[in-house]
Amino acid sequence: MKLMRTTATLALLAAGTSLATGAQAATICFAFQDLETEFWVAGHKAITTTLTEAGHTVLEKNANEDANKQLEQVRDCIAQGVDGIIVIPQDGESAVTIVKEAQAADTPIAIFNRPPTDLSKGIIVVADNATIAEAATDYVIGEAMAKAPADAKLNAVIIVGDLGDPNAVGRRDGFMAAVAKQADRINVIEVASEWDAATALANLEAAVTANPQIDLMFTSSDFLFPTIRSVLEPRGMWKKAGEEGHIPLAGLDGDATACKLIKEGYVSATGVQDLYFEAESALNAILKAVEDGNAQANEVIPDPGFALTQANLAEREMDMWGCVLLAEGFLDQ
Amino acid sequence: MTASPVQRRPLSDRAADLFLSDYFILYMSLTFVAVLAPFLPTLVTPGNAVNVMSNMWPLLIVAIGQTFVLAIAGIDLSQGSVIAVTSVIGAALVTLVADPVVLSKAPLWGVMITENGGPLAGVTGGVFVAICVMIALAALIGLINGLAIAVLEMPAFMVTLVSMMTVSALAIYLTQSENIAQLPEGYVRLGKGDLVSVYFGVKDTSQLPRKEVFSLITYPMVIAVVMAIGAHILLNRTVFGRQVLAIGMNRKAAKISGVPVRRVIVLVFVVSSICAAIGGLLYSARLEAGRPTLGEGTFLLDVIGAAVIGGTSLFGGKAKILWTVFGVFFFVLLSSALSAMNLSAFQVDMVKGAVILGAALLDVLRTRIMRERTR
Numbered sequence: 001m002k003l004m005r006t007t008a009t010l011a012l013l014a015a016g017t018s019l020a021t022g023a024q025a026a027t028i029c030f031a032f033q034d035l036e037t038e039f040w041v042a043g044h045k046a047i048t049t050t051l052t053e054a055g056h057t058v059l060e061k062n063a064n065e066d067a068n069k070q071l072e073q074v075r076d077c078i079a080q081g082v083d084g085i086i087v088i089p090q091d092g093e094s095a096v097t098i099v100k101e102a103q104a105a106d107t108p109i110a111i112f113n114r115p116p117t118d119l120s121k122g123i124i125v126v127a128d129n130a131t132i133a134e135a136a137t138d139y140v141i142g143e144a145m146a147k148a149p150a151d152a153k154l155n156a157v158i159i160v161g162d163l164g165d166p167n168a169v170g171r172r173d174g175f176m177a178a179v180a181k182q183a184d185r186i187n188v189i190e191v192a193s194e195w196d197a198a199t200a201l202a203n204l205e206a207a208v209t210a211n212p213q214i215d216l217m218f219t220s221s222d223f224l225f226p227t228i229r230s231v232l233e234p235r236g237m238w239k240k241a242g243e244e245g246h247i248p249l250a251g252l253d254g255d256a257t258a259c260k261l262i263k264e265g266y267v268s269a270t271g272v273q274d275l276y277f278e279a280e281s282a283l284n285a286i287l288k289a290v291e292d293g294n295a296q297a298n299e300v301i302p303d304p305g306f307a308l309t310q311a312n313l314a315e316r317e318m319d320m321w322g323c324v325l326l327a328e329g330f331l332d333q
Numbered sequence: 334m335t336a337s338p339v340q341r342r343p344l345s346d347r348a349a350d351l352f353l354s355d356y357f358i359l360y361m362s363l364t365f366v367a368v369l370a371p372f373l374p375t376l377v378t379p380g381n382a383v384n385v386m387s388n389m390w391p392l393l394i395v396a397i398g399q400t401f402v403l404a405i406a407g408i409d410l411s412q413g414s415v416i417a418v419t420s421v422i423g424a425a426l427v428t429l430v431a432d433p434v435v436l437s438k439a440p441l442w443g444v445m446i447t448e449n450g451g452p453l454a455g456v457t458g459g460v461f462v463a464i465c466v467m468i469a470l471a472a473l474i475g476l477i478n479g480l481a482i483a484v485l486e487m488p489a490f491m492v493t494l495v496s497m498m499t500v501s502a503l504a505i506y507l508t509q510s511e512n513i514a515q516l517p518e519g520y521v522r523l524g525k526g527d528l529v530s531v532y533f534g535v536k537d538t539s540q541l542p543r544k545e546v547f548s549l550i551t552y553p554m555v556i557a558v559v560m561a562i563g564a565h566i567l568l569n570r571t572v573f574g575r576q577v578l579a580i581g582m583n584r585k586a587a588k589i590s591g592v593p594v595r596r597v598i599v600l601v602f603v604v605s606s607i608c609a610a611i612g613g614l615l616y617s618a619r620l621e622a623g624r625p626t627l628g629e630g631t632f633l634l635d636v637i638g639a640a641v642i643g644g645t646s647l648f649g650g651k652a653k654i655l656w657t658v659f660g661v662f663f664f665v666l667l668s669s670a671l672s673a674m675n676l677s678a679f680q681v682d683m684v685k686g687a688v689i690l691g692a693a694l695l696d697v698l699r700t701r702i703m704r705e706r707t708r
Contacts, residue, residue, distance in 0.1 A: 059675055060675070060677070061672070062677055062679075064630060064631075064679075064682075065630070066629070066630050066631075066632075067620055067624065067626075068616055068619075068620060068627065069630075071619065071620060072384070072388055072668075072672075073672065075384045075387070076381070076384060076669065076672045076673065078380065079375060079378060079380035079381040079383075079384050080375045080381075080673060081375075081380075091512060093512045093514040093620075093621065093622045094512075094620060094622070096514075096621070097619075097620055097621045097622075117514065162510065162511075163434065163435045163511060164435060164510075164511045164512050169434055169435070192438075192509065194510045
């Protein structure tokens with residue numbers, strides 16, 4: 001395990017070394033919307049650490065979930081003469097505006113993980129959310145159907161993210177694609193979260209009260225697993241695999257909490273975004289654009305991702321960034 | 334005949350004159366730039382100046398409305414929510430196309446928005462009509478606030494706090510928290526369109542050569558300047574303005590003197606809401622989307638802070654639009670400088686909070702000095 005962890009760290013550092021030798025020291029503006037989930041915390045750390053260790057200067061701008069503030073911060077970065085910009089935008093619409101602003105000022109820009117609604121402009125690193133979500137959902141549907149009577153209709157809950165975020169749309173599409181394969185057997189219950197734990201809690205409480213029989217559940221982001229637990233546990237519905245009343249649960253992100261819950265048996269599967277691949281791709285692409293003098297670099301870099309399940313846990317555990325962090329004691333901090 | 338010797342006034346008196354001057358915040362802003370410029374050269378670059386101006390105009394418009402409310406010793410906490418709801422309604426009216434995946438669950442879907450956009454999409458003069466609707470909606474919210482405060486004599490703080498909560502919730506409900514994008518060019522241009530821009534050639538301090546084209550006169554600038562001049566005349570050159578200040582100084586005395594206190598209070602809150610809507614129009618236009626979360630967070634801190642820094646008294650009766658212009662300028666300049674220092678958003682907010690507290694203390698000090706001078 002330690003070997004795997006060291007390998008992951010070395011991979012990032014090696015990427016940093018190649019960045020340092022590939023381009024002269026650059027000043028990169030890293031504007032992010034907030035760091036409210038494990039994914040963003042880990043992504044922030046990967047980007048800033050790698051850039052700094054490679055000898056580049058990083059100007060960090062936290063917009064505190066305010067799209068207007070983020071636009072002003074990006075403009076400030078442009079005025080400060082940065083060589084390139086990496087943004088985690090508040091949502092897909094503001095990302096379009098920010099990319100337009102940067103490219104109009106001849107500053108290369110990369111969007112990390114949360115893509116603009118228009119994918120044609122800027123360097124966009126994005127997970128194949130639909131495929132990853134479909135794979136994770138396929139697994140829990142299989143598990144739920146295996147233990148249900150042959151003709152039983154199943155209730156499947158999906159906790160949907162903010163549909164202004166293309167990631168949330170892709171994840172919902174993937175879930176629906178998996179459900180469509182068993183359309184006559186599955187009844188879908190959609191719960192809105194708006195990427196907000198309090199909203200998810202209120203809506204999930206209402207959904208579970210209205211539909212006490214839940215056969216499987218998919219959350220569009222792993223950061224909502226604690227919320228799901230707080231709703232299911234008091235109702236006696238938070239059970240490990242093999243226990244009576246266990247609900248097959250799946251998520252998407254691949255964070256440390258999801259890894260822990262999969263290992264404990266509460267969660268059956270989670271779609272994994274390859275955080276380190278995405279961070280490295282964003283950095284390489286932005287520095288290449290700077291080196292090539294290409295201010296209008298437009299490229300979509302897909303992260304194929306995969307689903308970590310109870311079935312492949314032993315082989316693929318350390319391919320998931322959350323399991324690497326878990327092994328480093330992330331949840332003990 | 335011999336000239337009488339010029340009597341030199343003591344330094345403390347001249348310092349007090351400067352302190353009480355209408356231009357004190359402007360002098361302070363210029364000093365601030367002069368002191369920081371050697372350490373933060375970015376601060377005096379044309380690019381940064383354009384940013385400061387661009388950030389200043391919408392904030393100024395909202396702060397003008399707040400100035401009227403502060404002048405009657407009130408406060409309007411609902412401005413942010415007015416921005417949110419009017420930006421959503423305005424965008425819903427003119428959006429060119431809407432994605433059913435994103436918006437089909439919104440109550441506005443089918444009623445106002447369809448896959449073909451809003452009812453005014455592509456209609457000649459549609460943007461103008463949408464702006465009129467936004468202003469009318471804002472005026473209605475202001476009217477309700479004003480009536481509750483003036484007629485029912487409820488505290489402005491409580492009324493506008495409740496307005497803030499309910500109107501914000503309404504904005505989020507209408508779109509189920511989604512943004513409404515794909516706005517027409519005519520709408521977006523109001524937020525960031527140039528009337529005159531200046532080309533400085535190619536800048537090569539960054540690794541990539543960069544076009545140096547800077548906005549000089551923009552639509553937001555024209556709108557804000559026209560509104561500031563109009564508001565200045567209204568507050569400082571009309572009977573209505575004098576009535577506003579009289580209410581702020583002493584409401585009972587104003588009433589005894591024949592000032593239509595209730596009507597003036599209602600109108601002040603209507604003005605405040607309309608200013609919020611127009612500021613919100615500029616914010617949503619530059620973000621190219623109607624957003625139900627616009628005006629949330631620390632936005633009100635910026636608005637009230639800018640007005641107070643300018644010299645508008647929290648105790649009422651003392652306000653000038655010119656002060657608000659300088660206050661907004663200083664506030665935006667401060668944000669820009671803190672950003673250039675690469676402080677985090679939290680540190681920036683902490684410094685801003687401290688500066689607003691300092692401004693409130695200065696207000697107390699100014700009031701005391703003026704009182705002593707009039708004795």
